[in-house]
Amino acid sequence: xxxxxxxxxxxxxxxxxxxxxxxxxxxxxxxxxxxxxxxxxxxxxxxxxxxxxxxxxxxxxxxxxxxxxxxxxxxxxxxxxxxxxxxxxxxxxxxxxxxxxxxxxxxxxxxxxxxxxxxxxxxxxxxxxxxxxxxxxxxxxxxxxxxxxxxxxxxxxxxxxxxxxxxxxxxxxxxxxxxxxxxxxxxxxxxxxxxxxxxxxxxxxxxxxxxxxxxxxxxxxxxxxxxxxxxxxxxxxxxxxxxxxxxxxxxxxxxxxxxxxxxxxxxxxxxxxxxxxxxxxxxxxxxxxxxxxxxxxxxxxxxxxxxxxxxxxxxxxxxxxxxxxxxxxxx
Amino acid sequence: xxxxxxxxxxxxxxxxxxxxxxxxxxxxxxxxxxxxxxxxxxxxxxxxxxxxxxxxxxxxxxxxxxxxxxxxxxxxxxxxxxxxxxxxxxxxxxxxxxxxxxxxxxxxxxxxxxxxxxxxxxxxxxxxxxxxxxxxxxxxxxxxxxxxxxxxxxxxxxxxxxxxxxxxxxxxxxxxxxxxxxxxxxxxxxxxxxxxxxxxxxxxxxxxxxxxxxxxxxxxxxxxxxxxxxxxxxxxxxxxxxxxxxxxxxxxxxxxxxxxxxxxxxxxxxxxxxxxxxxxxxxxxxxxxxxxxxxxxxxxxxxxxxxxxxxxxxxxxxxxxxxxxxxxxxx
DNA sequence: TTGAAAGCGCTACCAC
DNA sequence: GTGGTAGCGCTTTCAA
Numbered sequence: 098x099x100x101x102x103x104x105x106x107x108x109x110x111x112x113x114x115x116x117x118x119x120x121x122x123x124x125x126x127x128x129x130x131x132x133x134x135x136x137x138x139x140x141x142x143x144x145x146x147x148x149x150x151x152x153x154x155x156x157x158x159x160x161x162x163x164x165x166x167x168x169x170x171x172x173x174x175x176x177x178x179x180x181x182x183x184x185x186x187x188x189x190x191x192x193x194x195x196x197x198x199x200x201x202x203x204x205x206x207x208x209x210x211x212x213x214x215x216x217x218x219x220x221x222x223x224x225x226x227x228x229x230x231x232x233x234x235x236x237x238x239x240x241x242x243x244x245x246x247x248x249x250x251x252x253x254x255x256x257x258x259x260x261x262x263x264x265x266x267x268x269x270x271x272x273x274x275x276x277x278x279x280x281x282x283x284x285x286x287x288x289x290x291x292x293x294x295x296x297x298x299x300x301x302x303x304x305x306x307x308x309x310x311x312x313x314x315x316x317x318x319x320x321x322x323x324x325x326x327x328x329x330x331x332x333x334x335x336x337x338x339x340x341x342x343x344x345x346x347x348x349x350x351x352x353x354x355x356x357x358x359x360x361x362x363x364x365x366x367x368x369x370x371x372x373x374x375x376x377x378x379x380x381x382x383x384x385x386x387x388x389x390x391x392x393x394x395x396x397x398x399x400x401x402x403x404x405x406x407x408x409x410x411x412x413x414x415x416x417x418x419x420x421x422x423x424x425x426x427x428x
Numbered sequence: 429x430x431x432x433x434x435x436x437x438x439x440x441x442x443x444x445x446x447x448x449x450x451x452x453x454x455x456x457x458x459x460x461x462x463x464x465x466x467x468x469x470x471x472x473x474x475x476x477x478x479x480x481x482x483x484x485x486x487x488x489x490x491x492x493x494x495x496x497x498x499x500x501x502x503x504x505x506x507x508x509x510x511x512x513x514x515x516x517x518x519x520x521x522x523x524x525x526x527x528x529x530x531x532x533x534x535x536x537x538x539x540x541x542x543x544x545x546x547x548x549x550x551x552x553x554x555x556x557x558x559x560x561x562x563x564x565x566x567x568x569x570x571x572x573x574x575x576x577x578x579x580x581x582x583x584x585x586x587x588x589x590x591x592x593x594x595x596x597x598x599x600x601x602x603x604x605x606x607x608x609x610x611x612x613x614x615x616x617x618x619x620x621x622x623x624x625x626x627x628x629x630x631x632x633x634x635x636x637x638x639x640x641x642x643x644x645x646x647x648x649x650x651x652x653x654x655x656x657x658x659x660x661x662x663x664x665x666x667x668x669x670x671x672x673x674x675x676x677x678x679x680x681x682x683x684x685x686x687x688x689x690x691x692x693x694x695x696x697x698x699x700x701x702x703x704x705x706x707x708x709x710x711x712x713x714x715x716x717x718x719x720x721x722x723x724x725x726x727x728x729x730x731x732x733x734x735x736x737x738x739x740x741x742x743x744x745x746x747x748x749x750x751x752x753x754x755x756x757x758x759x
Numbered sequence: 760t761t762g763a764a765a766g767c768g769c770t771a772c773c774a775c
Numbered sequence: 776g777t778g779g780t781a782g783c784g785c786t787t788t789c790a791a
Binding site: 105148150152153154155157163174176180183186196197198200213214216217218241314319323346347353365376 | 514
């Protein structure tokens with residue numbers, strides 16, 4: 098049975114115990130360079146002895162800075178996000194900023210409520226793959242520092258992983274392998290990335306004389322991909338480009354279940370190159386620098402928080418990585 | 429270029445605009461039942477009009493409650509954790525409590541620093557799969573409300589996923605299939621779960637007259653499993669029980685690369701039944717109720733925070749789920 | 760049912 | 776280099 102928890106000492110108590118003023122103790126933690134080094138050492142020793150830990154809300158109340166940012170993603174269980182989150186966390190932590198993680202469960206209304214509450218609990222928000230309307234995003238960004246990842250809204254700082262380029266490469270790759278009919282397995286319709294990818298595929302396919310059948314939208318989940326495999330096979334296409342690796346992995350499983358060999362009978366391309374997705378055979382996919390995206394987004398956000406009122410935009414290239422799920426079109 | 433951000437109104441401003449006192453506005457948000465309903469409505473309207481959002485640090489300063497908890501995991505990129513985190517988040521959110529997510533990167537010292545800082549930023553912590561010493565954990569729990577997941581420390585409230593039982597079933601399953609030599613592919617040595625699983629495997633194997641070779645420790649990462657496949661094949665064992673699904677998936681890939689068919693030539697069992705891991709063939713594994721574990725941990729924690737000083741322990745059963753990576757021992 | 764006032768723990772200004 | 780003091784935005788007695 099846990100004992101009663103001892104009260105944490107306040108700054109005042111430390112001051113009394115160390116025989117200095119509250120201001121001095123405060124400076125030990127905030128601006129130690131203003132103090133004589135020996136004072137710092139002495140006060141620190143007393144504070145540690147007493148188990149003093151600065152009380153964050155009080156500091157936040159005074160400074161107006163909360164010392165925390167939020168990272169908001171649609172679905173933390175989707176393996177695309179952890180690397181972004183991790184990188185953002187690390188970057189923020191280096192600056193002594195804490196990271197609140199929130200998950201909107203792919204629900205638009207939850208996203209709005211969340212952002213409103215986050216406004217008073219954080220100094221700013223990194224909003225990843227937002228499902229909100231352009232209008233709503235622009236509006237939020239006037240109320241609270243906001244940086245987008247994978248969402249392209251004019252007037253709002255953003256980091257975009259340019260998978261469209263990779264998708265064009267993907268179509269070229271398939272065309273070069275003599276594929277003439279390709280399925281694009283669409284992701285969530287409110288996803289900016291899906292719009293980009295789909296448009297890139299359609300555009301390049303037309304140029305290369307490749308026919309495209311679009312199936313979807315789909316939630317980016319394994320089961321959806323698996324179920325979609327049947328529909329894919331019905332189209333008579335010889336290759337699939339999936340919205341992301343999760344869907345692609347599902348298609349792989351669905352094809353395996355249907356006895357369709359990959360890449361001999363069907364070629365398959367994913368997107369994101371999620372490390373955790375190690376398929377057999379290894380998946381041809383488009384690789385985006387997701388860690389870099391997370392880190393950059395935090396850099397942009399901290400600049401915004403520091404009052405730099407400028408719109409920053411970064412587009413990160415995402416090239417095609419050819420592995421073993423693509424091969425020549427069956428004769 | 430973003431415009432200058434308007435200052436958020438304070439409670440006082442709302443009070444002035446609504447022609448009531450600050451106390452009244454405060455009560456609208458904290459204890460509306462003390463007010464005349466029409467007052468609540470009227471003040472709310474004014475507040476919404478002005479875009480008022482309660483300032484959290486100020487509230488925290490006054491009440492002594494921060495209204496946030498933390499969930500600490502070793503590695504957010506490990507797919508075992510997201511379901512736990514999600515469930516914890518949801519449960520906390522239902523109670524109007526925010527969730528801070530922290531990641532220790534599998535580093536013990538980072539874990540300590542983190543917990544100290546979290547002490548003043550949160551009302552309590554759910555510590556998942558901690559790598560800390562028993563001593564350190566017990567000590568922390570006297571300083572700050574703390575609930576463990578998958579770590580068994582007497583005196584500290586905890587939720588344990590009992591994969592040991594599933595591991596015993598796994599050994600029985602293999603023994604019934606005539607396997608006589610099995611590899612246990614160990615996880616991190618500081619992991620409580622690994623200790624449990626390893627002991628269960630060794631114990632039951634001895635009873636069933638099955639020889640066990642322990643290989644490891646391994647970080648629970650795909651590449652480690654893939655590399656371990658070679659060592660597994662060298663032992664001459666006919667089956668592998670891996671610490672978790674991530675390692676198992678790596679072994680699957682490693683065996684495929686080596687031309688070893690599963691389950692015909694080698695049987696394979698994982699642990700955790702991570703939804704995202706959909707392998708081909710589907711993995712025989714031990715399924716733990718990870719969502720339930722996360723939710724329960726939050727329940728326990730909130731009770732602790734509310735001052736209920738009792739140690740609560742819950743063991744959740746994790747049974748074996750037989751799929752297609754296990755078969756009769758090769759002749 | 761509502762208002763006035765004190766104060767949570769800390770920082771920052773102004774003295775010294 | 777260090778101390779005194781006011782006040783951040785809110786909640787919560789107490790009084791009306």
